[in-house]
Amino acid sequence: MGKASRDKRDIYYRKAKEEGWRARSAFKLLQIDEEFNLFQGVKRVVDLCAAPGSWSQVLSRKLYLPAKLSPDKRDGDLPLIVAIDLQPMAPIDGVIQVQGDITNARTAEVVIRHFDGCKADLVVCDGAPDVTGLHDMDEFVQSQLILAGLTIVAHILGEGGKFIAKIFRGKDTSLLYCQLKLFFSVVTFAKPKSSRNSSIEAFAVCENYSPPEGFNPNDLHRLLEKVGTPSGEDDLDCNSGWLEGPNKVYIPFLACGDLSGFDSDRSYPLPTVADGTTYQSLDPVQPPIAPPYKRALEMKKASSHGIREVDNI
Numbered sequence: 001m002g003k004a005s006r007d008k009r010d011i012y013y014r015k016a017k018e019e020g021w022r023a024r025s026a027f028k029l030l031q032i033d034e035e036f037n038l039f040q041g042v043k044r045v046v047d048l049c050a051a052p053g054s055w056s057q058v059l060s061r062k063l064y065l066p067a068k069l070s071p072d073k074r075d076g077d078l079p080l081i082v083a084i085d086l087q088p089m090a091p092i093d094g095v096i097q098v099q100g101d102i103t104n105a106r107t108a109e110v111v112i113r114h115f116d117g118c119k120a121d122l123v124v125c126d127g128a129p130d131v132t133g134l135h136d137m138d139e140f141v142q143s144q145l146i147l148a149g150l151t152i153v154a155h156i157l158g159e160g161g162k163f164i165a166k167i168f169r170g171k172d173t174s175l176l177y178c179q180l181k182l183f184f185s186v187v188t189f190a191k192p193k194s195s196r197n198s199s200i201e202a203f204a205v206c207e208n209y210s211p212p213e214g215f216n217p218n219d220l221h222r223l224l225e226k227v228g229t230p231s232g233e234d235d236l237d238c239n240s241g242w243l244e245g246p247n248k249v250y251i252p253f254l255a256c257g258d259l260s261g262f263d264s265d266r267s268y269p270l271p272t273v274a275d276g277t278t279y280q281s282l283d284p285v286q287p288p289i290a291p292p293y294k295r296a297l298e299m300k301k302a303s304s305h306g307i308r309e310v311d312n313i
């Protein structure tokens, strides 16, 4: 698909370039914020799986830049934003970057060190594996990212804090909901308007972090395993036993973003240019520095050269 054609078919892709966002995902966080007022009182944030960085840009524009421009702010008062990804990211004002795997304990330690004993108010995780198309497998890998996010949350989020995580809707959604409910008094699954209806993605918006009394982050896995098992572990108030039949949970699911706003599944005509010239598609704001597909493209290019050379002989 050419750039102009994509501009027409994907209004959020076009708007992202016009407004200077590195990815259309920025609108998802903005629309979740519209509904849940995420940034109120937030001073310290962790952005997990942040590349190419549009969520970090949102955090920078909403939290860091206003604080930096405020006349009565000193350096020590500036919000702390730490972003992590497997991929390198171009710099963003006020965002500390860590390149690493969030499922690796050492990455979590580096993040925690940046907080220097302080607690975060918000952790966001837009992590997604390279989707294989095998739904169960994709959902499983996605759940591992959420689990890694929750592990970091358990070490770093302050009481009352919020956690936003991308989820893939599937057969284990109820289980995930119950697991998150162990730690947050309010959990809502949200579908921002900029997330296509055809996509199984949604976002868990978890508010008011309040882990069980005496909770030790090292017990996280044991605690999560208790949810939804038929072993009669009924000390967990969300569910005891299987999440089926009378125990089935009904998950609060919310569409968010201006519902009369742009529909991500519709095509929109390209803007008309006043002086009669043809519409020029904008370049992406910040192409990825080292995308995972870069090596594959290089190999493909090298091998196609090889074939041409053979053809020429």
Ligand code: SAM
Binding pocket: 022, 023, 025, 026, 048, 049, 050, 051, 052, 053, 054, 055, 056, 084, 085, 086, 087, 100, 101, 102, 103, 126, 127, 128, 129, 145
């Ligand atoms: N929120 C980002 C933005 O607005 O630009 C987009 C995130 S993109 C949908 C998903 C990201 O998850 C990718 O950059 C990928 O590298 C990252 N990711 C996937 N698995 C990861 C892991 N185990 N550790 C760190 N990052 C991971």
